[in-house]
Amino acid sequence: MTIQTIKLSAPVDKSTFHSLPASNGVYLFKKDNVYLYIGKSNNIKARILSHLENAKNILKERAIFDNSNKLEYISVDCEFNALLLEASLIQKHHPKYNVIWKDGKSYLYIKVTKGDEYPKILTVRKEYDNKSLYFGPFSSSKDVEILIRSLRKVIPFCTQTKITSKACFYHKIGLCNPCPNVINKLEDEHEKKQQKYLYREHIRTIVNILKGNTDPVLKSLYKKLSLLTLKQDYESAISIRNSITHFNFLIHFRTFTHEEFTHIAFDNSLQLYNLLKPLFPNLNKLFRIECFDISNLSQKQATGSMVVNSNGLLDKSQYRKFKIKRLDSQSDFEMLEEVIKRRMNNKWPKPDLIILDGGRPQVTVIKQLLNSIGKNIPLIGIAKNPDRLVIGNGFLSTFKPKL
Template sequence: MNETNNAVCYKLSKSELTKLPATTGVYIFRNRKEILYIGKSINLKARALSHWENSKIDNKEAAIIQNSKWLETQITDSEFMALILESRLIQKYKPKYNARWRDDKSYLYIKINTKTDYPKILSSRKEFDGKSKYFGPFSSVKNVFKILKEVRRVFPFCSQKNITKKQCFYSKIHLCSPCPNEIEQVIDLVLKRNLKLVYRRNIYSIIKVLEGKTEPILNQLYKNLKKLSEEEKYEEALITRDRIMHLETLLHKRLFSADTALSYNLSTQSTESLIKLLSRFFSNLQDLKRIECIDISNFALKQATASLVVFTEGLMDKNEYRRFKIKDLTLKSDFEMMKEVLERRFRQNWPFPDLLVTDGGKPQVKTALKVTADLNIKVPIIGIAKHPDRLVIGNNSLETVKPDIHHLGFNLVRAIRDESHRFARKYHIFLRDKKIV
């Protein structure tokens, strides 16, 4: 059973369970004949060991352990994607010990009726009606609302029961766009048909996300952004760019906060793993107490900004975050802007990083290397390129490294990159709202 291309199977024993990755994903207890239980966790290793220990005091846990021969794991890039994958697998295999979804009439689904002009997205506990698409089951109303809230920020949809002549509340805050109420008031038949098509495309994209087919959707958004920018439709392009950034964050977000002992343990393991990965490229790399990531956020050469995020001992250190507005308005490329920002950063009386990460591949790394060389500063530099995610090492040969998806150090770099995107996006929205260009 392989829903993803990173499934790994472990023989069920305590010693084997200690080998599981301490990262986000889905786990499956199984024997030769059937799948017995499916769950998700932000730390697969800790959750699996928890099942093992709980089997000593809980009858259900004991039955799962005693009847299973293997534990299969499937890594996901985010808690959101783990939730989606878990629901799909439970629906497909109906595991014996996921009794809530087999026997309890209170299981919850996301229901999308695609047979209407304006498909509705609802939560449902009812039997399948044969006319709608269903996604789930989900364990709680909270999970369903959380999924729909996040997806709606990328692909707006209407939640109003009936079509009226008034603009709905959510359209005023850009979470229902185009609004069916407004579409129905359009007189021009061609425009009306096109607006209906835009709305249905949003629904189609939501369906693909709920099916876990996110890569084609993301690629299409990037194509749309390029086209809108070329046509100088900057307002529409800005909306599309915001949607891309939110979807990227949703798909790759990791939980590296400083609020729990679990996060601290994960951060320590991740930092040690990253040191081990990079030490063969940087001979003097002993510690990674302070990691900085630079992200140039450039919208059609307007509102160009940069963000600097800092992770201290593997955890977000928001007090150290910095924002930059590009001062030289004649600069025409991200690389020139990065040069300006790095020069300004290293002229500040701030602690030097133990590692500098650039959001991007070889061109960005080359720029950072030139700036540090000109300033006679020695700092290890790496870049993180995407599609697929990979590291570019800041040495003479600019080697490219693609660690295994289980690699904690690699995932830490990805988390830092994602946080820099989030921080940059927040600043962009601030500037736009304040009309500071």
């Protein structure tokens, strides 16, 4: 970890910071050896220039520059590491202005309980006992929310404060596994002991991640994946593969400004357009994309949903839900046919592309429907296991694109 230093002396202007990198990292305002403010950014140079601009109108920001005689910065490879480094440095040095800037609102900590039979991972506003591990403080609740959510996708864990007799909701969607509620109901003591050990191993792995020890964790996941593949335990191997994918996202995640996000959305839309153009020669634009899915909990509660993407961004004001009216509808593609037909009877803007949750049966039915009502709209089905696209152009073709 290399620390770079810029001396600050009046007058401080943009030229003072010309050598700052436009990369992930942590920056530290100091007066001699006293830490005044510590922050992080995915673009150190832009963030410091933003502080400088705000100092013209905000007294607290002006005070940081007036009282600092040097700026230190540490470049890191990803925003995840910047987030952890910022938290550890704030905890270690207690900078004066990091406290003042919160206007009395406490920082967030990630708490890992140690004395519980099943250790828990929680977010709290302050450290208040010696029986738990604390990671932080974190200045952004949004960052903590993303971090916790991403951690659960990598290593599932329990957030319930009490153990009950039923498996929790998160266990059903794979975010709490093994679930303490399920473990407690096991009659086989040997299996129960194994599951408890596995749960605690998960917590130890998360603690390592929060300490910044990401490389050993990633190597361990790859090792498990290889062993499961050799044993031909493909279901477990897929689960570990998904954990690796989420873990790579976690250690490289970054937040975006609105402008950055707009550019990314445009680039993604352009990439999809270029992929589809050879398959749909008449596709001139990709402004409105409509996605359809059927939820069929029971024949009486079946509904169809329409999600709309406008100009590269999700447009929630255009979302629609359709209650299935046909009592004789027995299959998903019959229900889908009803939903698309009702959608086409409305005077909503014409979609440039329709995406269906389904494979060849769904695409075939909807393609025939669109042809029968004279609608020439590009059509794609997204099928799973294995993941593939079904293209409904002049003929049906199936392939797995490299996006």
